[in-house]
Amino acid sequence: MKEELGGKLQFELDLSQPLYEQVWNHVRSSVAKGVIGLGEKMPSVRELAQMLQINPNTVMRAYQELERDGLTETRRGQGTFITSDPIKVATVRESLAQAAVEEFLARMDGLGFTVRDVMQMIRSKGGNGE
Amino acid sequence: MKEELGGKLQFELDLSQPLYEQVWNHVRSSVAKGVIGLGEKMPSVRELAQMLQINPNTVMRAYQELERDGLTETRRGQGTFITSDPIKVATVRESLAQAAVEEFLARMDGLGFTVRDVMQMIRSKGGNGE
DNA sequence: TAGGTGTATTAAGTGATATAATACACTCAT
C-alpha cells in the first residue's frame, strides 16, 4: 500500500506543453485542491518517470520547480515531500491565482473589455457557487 | 501622409514569445479596440518587417494567421487590408474573449477556486466601470 | 554493505522559431 500517491499522479500527458510543466502544474493543482495532503511523500524521480513513461530528468526538472515554489522539501537519500506548512501552500496558491488574474485581465483589456464586461461574462458562466 | 498605420504598429517586441505571435496579437488588439479602423490598409510585409526590424517571413506568418482569423483580406499585388465587415471583427473579438475566459476559469479551477471566488477577486480589481 | 533516494554531467536528437536569399505571380500607375 505505498501507491496512494501513485493514483493521484497517474495523469495524462499531451504534447501541447512541455512535459515538465504539465507535471509541475498537476502537482501544484493537486496540492492546492487538497487532493495531495500536507507532508505526503512524492514518488521518487525514477518511479514517477516510470509511471508517466517519461525521462527521469524531465521529472526532476518539475521537482526542482516545485521546490523553488516552496511547495516541496527534498531530503537527500529519503525523497521529496510536500511541505507540511499550510501557510506556504496558501501563499503559493494565492500568488498563482493572482498572477492568473492579472494576466487574464490584461488579455481581456487588450481585446477592449473592461473589468465590468469581464464580470458580466464570468457571471453567466457561474450559475451558482460551485 | 501614408504612415497613419505606421505609428499604431510601431510597438516593442520582446523575446518571451514568438515574434509572429506578438505581431498577430498586437494587430488583433488594435482592431478589437478600434485603434485600427475597418478597411484600413496594413503596411506591406516588407515595410512592417523594416519597421519592426524583423524578417519579412515572420511578418508574413503573422499576416497569414490574421487572414485565417478572418480579420484581414489580402489582395494580390495590392496589399493586406483590415476587413470592412464589422460582424467579422465582432465575431473574432468575442471568440477570442470566450477562449480567454474558458482557459482562465479552467486554470483557476485547477487551483481550487470556484467561479464565485474568482468574481470576488476580480471585483476587487475593478473599482468602477473603467 | 546494499539498495533506494536526489543530483550532476555529457551527449544527442527533435521541433518550433527566425533569418537570409531568391524567385514568382499579381496589380497598378506611368
Add this chain to the structure above:
DNA sequence: ATGAGTGTATTATATCACTTAATACACCTA
C-alpha cells in the same frame, strides 16, 4: 509594355528549448 510595389513560395541555415539517454556521485536507511 514597363517597372515598382504587392503577396507568396522555396530552400537553406542557425538557434534555442525541450527531451531522452547513459552514467556517475553523494546521501540516507535498513
